[in-house]
Amino acid sequence: MKLSMILVAAMLSLVLVSPSMAPVRAGGTAPLTITVGCCYVAAAYDEQKGEVFIANILLNSVSVISDSTDSVVATMPVESSPISMAYDPNTGEVFVADYLGNTVSVISDSTNTVIKTVPVGSEPYGVAYDSGMREVFVANYQDNNVSVISDVSNSVVATISVGQGPGGVAYDSPKGEIFVANGEGSVSVISDASNSVAATIPVGRGPYGVAYDGGAGEVFVANYQDNDLNVISDSSDSVTGTVLVGQGPLGIAYDNQAGEVFVANYFGNTVSVVSDSSNSVVATVSPIQSSPVGVAYDGGAREVFVANNGGNTVSMIPLGSGSQPPTSISTTTPGSVSAISTEPVGVHSTAFYWETAAAGVIAAVVFATIAWYRRTR
Numbered sequence: 001m002k003l004s005m006i007l008v009a010a011m012l013s014l015v016l017v018s019p020s021m022a023p024v025r026a027g028g029t030a031p032l033t034i035t036v037g038c039c040y041v042a043a044a045y046d047e048q049k050g051e052v053f054i055a056n057i058l059l060n061s062v063s064v065i066s067d068s069t070d071s072v073v074a075t076m077p078v079e080s081s082p083i084s085m086a087y088d089p090n091t092g093e094v095f096v097a098d099y100l101g102n103t104v105s106v107i108s109d110s111t112n113t114v115i116k117t118v119p120v121g122s123e124p125y126g127v128a129y130d131s132g133m134r135e136v137f138v139a140n141y142q143d144n145n146v147s148v149i150s151d152v153s154n155s156v157v158a159t160i161s162v163g164q165g166p167g168g169v170a171y172d173s174p175k176g177e178i179f180v181a182n183g184e185g186s187v188s189v190i191s192d193a194s195n196s197v198a199a200t201i202p203v204g205r206g207p208y209g210v211a212y213d214g215g216a217g218e219v220f221v222a223n224y225q226d227n228d229l230n231v232i233s234d235s236s237d238s239v240t241g242t243v244l245v246g247q248g249p250l251g252i253a254y255d256n257q258a259g260e261v262f263v264a265n266y267f268g269n270t271v272s273v274v275s276d277s278s279n280s281v282v283a284t285v286s287p288i289q290s291s292p293v294g295v296a297y298d299g300g301a302r303e304v305f306v307a308n309n310g311g312n313t314v315s316m317i318p319l320g321s322g323s324q325p326p327t328s329i330s331t332t333t334p335g336s337v338s339a340i341s342t343e344p345v346g347v348h349s350t351a352f353y354w355e356t357a358a359a360g361v362i363a364a365v366v367f368a369t370i371a372w373y374r375r376t377r
Contacts, residue, residue, distance in 0.1 A: 049109045053094045057081050062096060062105070064112050074112035078105035086127040086136060091151050095136045097124040104138055104147075106154050116154045120147040126169035126210075128178060133192045137178045139166035146180060146188075148195055158195040162188035168210040170219060175234050179219045181207035187221055187230075189237050199237040203230040211252040215259050216276040222249040222263060229263065231279050241279040245272035253295040253304065258319070262304050264292035271295070271304070271317065285317055 051064050051073070062082060064074040079101030086095050093115075096105040104124060106116040121140025124147070128137050135157070136149040146166060148158040165183025172179065177198065178190040187207065189199040204223030207230075211220045218240075219232040227249065231241035246265025249272070253262045260282070261274040269290055273283040297304055304317040 048089060048092060051109065053085060053087070053096075053107065053109075057083060057099075060098075062094075062107060076107065076112060076114055078107075078114060079103045079117060083125060084127045086129040088129050088134075088136065088151050090131070090134055093151065093154075095127055095129070095138075095149065097127045097138055099123055099125065104136070104149060118149055118154060118156060120149075120156060121145055121159070125167045126180070128169040128171045130171050130176075130178065130192050132173060132176050135192065137169055137171070137180075137190070139169050139180055141165055141167060141183075144182075146178070146190065160190055160195055160197060162190075162197060163200065168208055168221075170210040170212045172212050172219065172234050174214070174217070177234065177237075179210055179212070179221075179232070181210045181221055183207065187219075187232065201232060201237060201239060203232075203239065204228060204242075208250050209252040209263075211254045211261060213254050213259075213261065213276050215256055218276060220252055220254075220261050220263075220274070222252055224248045224250055224266065227265075227268075229261070229274065243272075243274050243279055243281060245274070245281060246270045246284070250293050251295040253297040255297050255304070255319070257302070262295050262297065262317075264288075264295045266291050266293055 053062055053064055056063060060080055060082065061075050061077050062085075063072050064076075078096055079098035081098060081100040082096045082105070083099040084097045088095065092109045094107040094109060096107065098105055100123070102120060102122050102124065104118045104120055104127070105114050106118060107113065108115045120138050122142035123140060124138045125141045126139040130137060134151045136151060138147045138149065139162070140147060144162060144164050144166065146160045146162055147156050148160065149155065150157045162180050163182030163184050163186045166180045166188070167183060168181040170179045176192045178192060180188040180190065181203075182188060183206065185203060185205055185207065187201045187203050187210070188197050189201065190196065191198040203221050204226035206223055206225035207221045208224050209222040213220060217234050219234060221230045221232065223230060227245060227247050229243040229245055229249065230239045231243065232238065233240045245263050246268030248265055248267035249263045250266045251264040255262065259276045261276060263272040263274065265272060269286065269288050269292065271285040271288055271292060272281050273285065274280065275282045295304060302319040304319065
């Protein structure tokens with residue numbers, strides 16, 4: 001059965017039966033609460049405007065939050081099921097992958113309106129911006145290819161065949177390469193000079209999250225079925241190491257100050273901290289609330305935010321001034337509903353709190369359904 005049909009059915013069933021709940025304050029200081037819509041799945045930070053763009057997958061919209069007032073300043077409709085996005089600082093535009101719309105919505109940050117809708121392949125998933133070529137790479141999960149969008153014309157200028165079930169995408173700026181995780185168990189390396197696949201790298205089972213480590217010149221790929229990370233050297237385009245982490249690794253964030261990678265383990269309810277100098281786990285942060293998925297690194301505050309879709313919470317890991325992270329964390333109260341902005345390394349990360357407990361359950365179903373579908377393909 002097609003993933004889109006399964007996904008829509010699962011989400012709609014939860015919408016019909018799930019009751020609304022009010023946000024719950026954490027003990028002590030109340031968490032920042034911003035109502036942005038329903039069912040947050042992705043976000044992008046606009047450092048020029050000081051705004052955060054957040055995708056509401058069930059409402060088919062994108063909300064814009066000012067980081068100076070921590071309030072919603074605009075909400076705009078996009079095509080069906082926005083699932084990921086990337087910010088283009090050259091044009092001041094945000095590119096939003098509309099998963100069930102088979103399009104990419106282009107939003108101008110000066111007017112907070114959709115200025116163009118670009119048709120791409122079937123079920124666009126991951127998005128990455130290539131600053132060197134001023135192009136946006138969009139992984140089309142169902143078509144097994146990547147659409148390349150020029151930010152000058154906001155139109156598709158190339159289509160590149162990759163492996164089966166492409167999802168996560170990361171850009172390596174020094175090499176001018178795009179790394180695309182394919183659900184079949186490989187990573188396609190695309191040269192942005194030729195818009196062609198320069199290498200195909202075998203990795204583990206169920207590759208999902210991808211992160212580029214500029215300090216070590218490495219790419220980390222989370223294999224959620226193998227409970228490990230593959231470390232890829234961008235000089236040889238080959239796997240140079242494997243790091244065992246927790247159960248069901250999904251989201252990854254890179255800390256460029258400490259040279260560490262934070263990995264959310266969905267089934268293990270932990271976060272593994274991997275040193276890029278030794279390619280080994282140097283700490284395991286626990287307990288994390290149920291089903292952590294997204295991870296964001298805040299270089300200004302030296303904090304890591306973890307979105308727990310099953311527990312409907314955000315866990316904050318304070319790193320302090322040292323490179324060694326703590327093994328204890330503070331979290332919001334279980335029952336509060338929250339999500340986080342997945343933003344570029346070194347940029348202020350903002351926590352966002354959902355309005356209903358149903359939204360957290362729906363988000364968990366979204367990620368679990370996609371993971372199940374990839375395993376059975």
